[in-house]
Amino acid sequence: MKTVLSLELSLINYSVKGLGYGANLLMVRLGCKGEGEVFHSDELVARLRRIALQLRRDVLKMTTKAGSGHPGGSLSAADIITALYFHHLRHDPKNPKWEDRDRFILSKGHSCPVLYAALARCGYFPVEELWRLRKIGSMLQGHPDMLKTPGVEASTGNLGQGLSIGIGMALAARLDGKDYRVYVMLGDGELDEGQVWEAAMAASHFRLNNITAIVDYNGLQLDGFTEDIMSLEPLAEKWRAFGWHTIEIDGHNMRQILDALDMAVMVKGKPTAIIAHTVKGKGVSFMENRVEFHGKALTEEQLRKALEELRWEG
Amino acid sequence: MKTVLSLELSLINYSVKGLGYGANLLMVRLGCKGEGEVFHSDELVARLRRIALQLRRDVLKMTTKAGSGHPGGSLSAADIITALYFHHLRHDPKNPKWEDRDRFILSKGHSCPVLYAALARCGYFPVEELWRLRKIGSMLQGHPDMLKTPGVEASTGNLGQGLSIGIGMALAARLDGKDYRVYVMLGDGELDEGQVWEAAMAASHFRLNNITAIVDYNGLQLDGFTEDIMSLEPLAEKWRAFGWHTIEIDGHNMRQILDALDMAVMVKGKPTAIIAHTVKGKGVSFMENRVEFHGKALTEEQLRKALEELRWEG
Amino acid sequence: MREKAYTRDAYGRTLIELGRIRKEIVVLDADLSTSTRTAWFGREFPDRFFNFGVAEANMMSAAAGLASSGKIPFVSTFAVFATGRAYNQYRTSIAYPNLNVKIVATHSGISVGEDGPTHFCIEDIAIMRALPNTTVLVPADAVETEAAVKASVDHYGPVYIRLSRPKLPVIYEEGYRWRGEKLTFRIGGSVTLREGEDVTLVASGLMVSRALDAAEALAREGIEAAVIDLYSIKPIDRETLTEAARRTGAIVTCEEHNVCGGVGSAVAEVLVETVPVPMEMVGVKDTFAESGSMEDLLTKYGLTSKDIVEAAKRVIKRKS
Amino acid sequence: MREKAYTRDAYGRTLIELGRIRKEIVVLDADLSTSTRTAWFGREFPDRFFNFGVAEANMMSAAAGLASSGKIPFVSTFAVFATGRAYNQYRTSIAYPNLNVKIVATHSGISVGEDGPTHFCIEDIAIMRALPNTTVLVPADAVETEAAVKASVDHYGPVYIRLSRPKLPVIYEEGYRWRGEKLTFRIGGSVTLREGEDVTLVASGLMVSRALDAAEALAREGIEAAVIDLYSIKPIDRETLTEAARRTGAIVTCEEHNVCGGVGSAVAEVLVETVPVPMEMVGVKDTFAESGSMEDLLTKYGLTSKDIVEAAKRVIKRKS
Numbered sequence A, B: 001m002k003t004v005l006s007l008e009l010s011l012i013n014y015s016v017k018g019l020g021y022g023a024n025l026l027m028v029r030l031g032c033k034g035e036g037e038v039f040h041s042d043e044l045v046a047r048l049r050r051i052a053l054q055l056r057r058d059v060l061k062m063t064t065k066a067g068s069g070h071p072g073g074s075l076s077a078a079d080i081i082t083a084l085y086f087h088h089l090r091h092d093p094k095n096p097k098w099e100d101r102d103r104f105i106l107s108k109g110h111s112c113p114v115l116y117a118a119l120a121r122c123g124y125f126p127v128e129e130l131w132r133l134r135k136i137g138s139m140l141q142g143h144p145d146m147l148k149t150p151g152v153e154a155s156t157g158n159l160g161q162g163l164s165i166g167i168g169m170a171l172a173a174r175l176d177g178k179d180y181r182v183y184v185m186l187g188d189g190e191l192d193e194g195q196v197w198e199a200a201m202a203a204s205h206f207r208l209n210n211i212t213a214i215v216d217y218n219g220l221q222l223d224g225f226t227e228d229i230m231s232l233e234p235l236a237e238k239w240r241a242f243g244w245h246t247i248e249i250d251g252h253n254m255r256q257i258l259d260a261l262d263m264a265v266m267v268k269g270k271p272t273a274i275i276a277h278t279v280k281g282k283g284v285s286f287m288e289n290r291v292e293f294h295g296k297a298l299t300e301e302q303l304r305k306a307l308e309e310l311r312w313e314g
Numbered sequence C, D: 001m002r003e004k005a006y007t008r009d010a011y012g013r014t015l016i017e018l019g020r021i022r023k024e025i026v027v028l029d030a031d032l033s034t035s036t037r038t039a040w041f042g043r044e045f046p047d048r049f050f051n052f053g054v055a056e057a058n059m060m061s062a063a064a065g066l067a068s069s070g071k072i073p074f075v076s077t078f079a080v081f082a083t084g085r086a087y088n089q090y091r092t093s094i095a096y097p098n099l100n101v102k103i104v105a106t107h108s109g110i111s112v113g114e115d116g117p118t119h120f121c122i123e124d125i126a127i128m129r130a131l132p133n134t135t136v137l138v139p140a141d142a143v144e145t146e147a148a149v150k151a152s153v154d155h156y157g158p159v160y161i162r163l164s165r166p167k168l169p170v171i172y173e174e175g176y177r178w179r180g181e182k183l184t185f186r187i188g189g190s191v192t193l194r195e196g197e198d199v200t201l202v203a204s205g206l207m208v209s210r211a212l213d214a215a216e217a218l219a220r221e222g223i224e225a226a227v228i229d230l231y232s233i234k235p236i237d238r239e240t241l242t243e244a245a246r247r248t249g250a251i252v253t254c255e256e257h258n259v260c261g262g263v264g265s266a267v268a269e270v271l272v273e274t275v276p277v278p279m280e281m282v283g284v285k286d287t288f289a290e291s292g293s294m295e296d297l298l299t300k301y302g303l304t305s306k307d308i309v310e311a312a313k314r315v316i317k318r319k320s
């Protein structure tokens, strides 16, 4: 009963967002996959939301400690990263090179603080490492370095390359007859890069259904709003025209995130793009939607205020 | 009466091609522009078709003489290039640097033989130069060189750059309050290049309605059919999703070419893409749709046969 | 201690100053205009400023189109993107037809600091000077930056100007003077900041002030080092370099760049063809380095005045 | 007269041979597989061949993903696209994480001929060697190409191999022998093809056979020239080069590449730090050149054995 209700609520939710996701969900409900697999318990959602809060706190603490870094885009990605590392991905922090692991690539590499927080909280390395972010000799570089940091799958930071790297991994999986999946998170500003569209074209040409692109659509890039700098709309139509099954969700709604990730697994013959509508700086009132926190750490005073806001309220 | 008939025929033609262009044409017919400007006399069409034939002959002669070059994509582009240089473009072969001239950029630079033929036959330089193609000291380089060849607007040959260059020119026109227009011809294989999509995104973001992209959609790239190497469909939807007014035509139907070019002038607030369905090697039976003539000149024997086929039959 | 100032601030200011008199100047950036300071020009001349988003390749070729329509485009982003990310576009759209485009890149070298190796650029001098028709300039401080940017406008053709992220010690006096004397920034030129008979320190960019410090330290040990600010890497001041080699018989090059293909390499090319003398190259020793504070990095990767002093002593020992 | 053979044919054949034993080899091309000869591998192993269309950047980063999944990707296209068109992708996706990707580029230099400057590549050695973790190999003929490709597989890490469009004179005997003696292709190595006391000709790629011709011409005039086939530009054979400089006291470098930043530059970097001797650089003199037949171009742009002979005489005059 409760499940059904939450399901209905989800549907309403999707409809309210008007993102055309409801129909898809209905189709699933009509039998393609069992409910249990697609819809997630309140307990799970609560647990993940709590973890996401922790990651947000980590992000702000580590960047302030480092005196630099990119908190804004880390916070917009926090819920998705949480859903991936603490529920969806098949991985083993004790065995980062496990051959059958799912791969996650943070193509928008500047948001690595939230990736580092997730990896540390998962157990890839001690949490204390987070406080050495960006310091000389640290395993945590300003942008992801696959040689230095356990769990980092690709060296990124020059935007536009992650989806292509993911294609290579997805081709390798197919060649080796392995069923691992590849997830690539991109920024919306990053979508300005033509290489992303080269990759989008190739992934559908190669019929890679083991790769999922997640767009952190927070509406801001470095110099301002994407709408002003380089407008992307109609974004979903772009991905569809490039041959991708495309889902739009609220990227801070844990249930929608989990559902979309599950949905992507079921799509046959083509790759899936999840366009996650997010808020840059999400969770801290004075950071939300503010371009100045793209690449600037909080002051100690700001950090104190932010951490006050980032408290679990159930 | 005759005009109306030909107009109806055109409509039927478009409908038969099923390219959704008819509706557009109807709209025009309903008053946006006078018939005379949009529809072209039989005499004009015949004249242009005759010139296109001449250019085709030139292309084959000059590449065979050079012993190398790219005849296939030159022939697919011949009708469009003819329509541009011998009717549509505002230009002055005696004054190649005239500030108010329209600009044409051959982004698929390897097809320069047909551009060179057009420039020579227009009077930019003596026709005899054509026979020195690709020879040391010649003004006609293997790929377009804006410093060496009068009338060449941009140095191209590394695919993917022409539309971006065109954006620069279109921005300059706007800045200078000039009404010249910019035309860029791209190959279909060339559309694999992400830079084309960067440019597509930017042109619509900048609301450049003084730029027209023409895709020579001949279905072949260097290694084979685009469908096999890197599939592009749904191509029109891609351009539309990137914010372009998009028209599909038969790129060997002179009337459709002329109409589409006129149409593009009328579109407000966004750039226009003309997707021209063409045949690589068009006009020579044994070259049509054959990948091996992408980058190989005909032998003397093949040339003789080809020239026999390329005769004016009205 | 010298005062410090941002070379990119000087760039931003100079752009506005030039923009007022030269209406054909337009400015292009790829979503880094707040960092490169081209946003200042954008605020002053919104019509002549174009932000291309994160699309360096498109921006670079678009600059070609603007230039061939009579504009003087200044193209800016971080060095690693301004060069390597749009290299083929620069090569074919701009350098090959010798178009009048100025590329001013900030955040070169490893002094970028905490952002780490993905954002360093230790190869831009090598890759830009490898192309014909390309002028490569590396100003040493904010004052020289202004001079370089102005000189680039008076030169027809592609120019690459390499700037830094951090504040750099100010070496020159206002109006581009050295010890009171007015200098002229000349493409293909250099400034001899100090005379000396024992060894010549040939430095560029951020390393010039360090070379001056090194020269003073050497002087305290009785070694007289000449110091040249080699702000023009291409074309290169063959005359001054060969003369210095002839006089001092030993050269140390100092650059915040990979020692493969950079300033040291450009100087070596000249000397082996004219006056082959022993050289030592102070620079990044063919490593991507890592994240850290600027000073930590410059120390760990061998770019301090102490490193220059030691190289000078080594090279002097090798004199024949 | 030596026989001639395509280095890219040798590449195509060697790829298939290696593909049979090394199942982890995969091959990527960007719509030039008919020209690069990777299409041959594609016909033999269709599952392990990926054509990315005209999208070099995507191809390059995808190679990184394949490599990090345990594959050994060979990435091929023309040199101007393999290097400059995907430079930032190579830098950050591959060189920085030191991934096991082999880039084999054909159509380098100006011997491309009629296609002209947009398709030449006279800067690839400079730009590839400017990056850490990068091995740069330039085989001199078809036989050495096979050896280079095989050696690249036995070396973990990124390797760039530079090949040509035209047939090149075959220098080595089958099985990589020189005058009967079996050679070993060593990353960081070289082959001394001829001894001589008066001058050393250090050549790479297509220029090796021309250097041999030049040495014979010089011998006829009583000048004994040593000839080194410097097939490994990075790492570079410091020992052999310094030894040659010491013995002959004069060096001529010969490359089908811009003299800014290329082989001459790499050799100069070594010599100024070890045995500074007079050098002359035979190469493309910082120009984009033009379309024409290969021989017309090599003659007009100063890459004949005669040019080497003259350079040798000049440099000998400069010996102290």
Ligand SMILES: Cc1ncc(C[n+]2csc(CCOP(=O)(O)OP(=O)(O)O)c2C)c(N)n1
Pocket (backbone or CB within 6 Å): A072, A073, A074, A076, A108, A110, A111, A157, A158, A159, A160, A186, A187, A188, A189, A190, A191, A216, A218, A220, A221, A222, A280, A294, C030, C031, C032, C054, C081, C085
């Ligand atoms: C190729 C490249 N160009 C420029 C940059 C500099 N840069 C870093 S972040 C950023 C803006 C990215 O915006 P977006 O992708 O929307 O990221 P988010 O909003 O999620 O932080 C830019 C331009 C870069 N890292 N890589």
Ligand SMILES: Cc1ncc(C[n+]2csc(CCOP(=O)(O)OP(=O)(O)O)c2C)c(N)n1
Pocket (backbone or CB within 6 Å): B072, B073, B074, B076, B108, B110, B111, B157, B158, B159, B160, B186, B187, B188, B189, B190, B191, B216, B218, B220, B221, B222, B280, B294, D030, D031, D032, D054, D081, D085
């Ligand atoms: C950046 C770049 N990569 C590769 C090439 C080599 N190349 C020349 S033509 C061609 C195929 C182009 O196909 P298409 O655009 O469809 O041209 P068309 O069929 O009209 O000749 C390729 C890959 C190139 N010129 N530029």
Ligand SMILES: [Mg+2]
Pocket (backbone or CB within 6 Å): A073, A187, A188, A189, A216, A217, A218, A219, A220, A221
């Ligand atoms: Mg964003």
Ligand SMILES: [Mg+2]
Pocket (backbone or CB within 6 Å): B073, B187, B188, B189, B216, B217, B218, B219, B220, B221
């Ligand atoms: Mg085609």
